[in-house]
Amino acid sequence: MHSTTRDFSLSLYRQTALQETQQAYAELLDARFEHAEHNSHVTFSGDGDDLDFLIDAFCNHALFLSIQQYREDGVT
Amino acid sequence: MSPQAEAPEATPVELHFNIEDNQVSFNIHEELFVLDAIYGAAYLFVDRCWLFLTRPADKVVGVHLKPKESTDEAGLEALAGEFANELLNQAIRVRIGESTATLREYTMARAFFTAPVQSSIDALLAELDAEELEEDELEISVPWEETGA
Numbered sequence: 001m002h003s004t005t006r007d008f009s010l011s012l013y014r015q016t017a018l019q020e021t022q023q024a025y026a027e028l029l030d031a032r033f034e035h036a037e038h039n040s041h042v043t044f045s046g047d048g049d050d051l052d053f054l055i056d057a058f059c060n061h062a063l064f065l066s067i068q069q070y071r072e073d074g075v076t
Numbered sequence: 077m078s079p080q081a082e083a084p085e086a087t088p089v090e091l092h093f094n095i096e097d098n099q100v101s102f103n104i105h106e107e108l109f110v111l112d113a114i115y116g117a118a119y120l121f122v123d124r125c126w127l128f129l130t131r132p133a134d135k136v137v138g139v140h141l142k143p144k145e146s147t148d149e150a151g152l153e154a155l156a157g158e159f160a161n162e163l164l165n166q167a168i169r170v171r172i173g174e175s176t177a178t179l180r181e182y183t184m185a186r187a188f189f190t191a192p193v194q195s196s197i198d199a200l201l202a203e204l205d206a207e208e209l210e211e212d213e214l215e216i217s218v219p220w221e222e223t224g225a
Binding site: 011 | 111112115118119126128129130131137142161210
């Protein structure tokens with residue numbers, strides 16, 4: 001099984017967006033979170049050849065949701 | 077001496093980026109471009125690229141762009157340039173939004189909270205009714221044959 005890690009800065013990615021993305025990708029990708037004060041350290045693991053593709057898609061989805069939530073909150 | 081001669085020569089401004097593993101990365105300082113502008117540009121690139129944002133230092137956002145379709149180095153450089161252009165667009169959008177916020181609030185407040193004004197159609201109908209009443213105060217219908225006689 002392969003594994004890769006990524007750090008999501010909580011000043012850029014919303015915690016709720018990361019959780020929603022984790023739930024959305026639960027059947028496709030194993031993402032384990034370790035929360036720190038300023039970032040979320042995520043370990044992705046999987047067997048398939050498309051692990052990198054799924055991680056990239058996960059990051060895009062989390063960013064997309066973070067931007068949406070940022071705009072909904074009306075922070076300018 | 078002309079003003080052009082006094083002005084210092086324009087120096088080229090380069091976007092410093094790093095290309096590695098079919099990915100282009102560069103840093104943006106939040107004192108130059110607010111997060112709203114960075115998000116705005118990123119939002120428009122989500123369908124074309126794989127995006128990942130990092131925080132390499134305080135007030136600095138690291139942007140990592142990976143095209144969904146493989147491309148050469150020139151393509152990655154062009155992608156970074158497009159993102160930088162879009163960043164500028166978004167910064168202007170944010171500035172205009174801030175400078176016209178009061179005006180928008182005033183317009184919305186006026187639209188919602190002022191007394192409704194009678195529409196022009198209603199005003200015209202009322203005017204026509206008034207004219208008809210002037211001609212025949214009792215408003216008794218008369219056949220056209222009799223009026224023509």
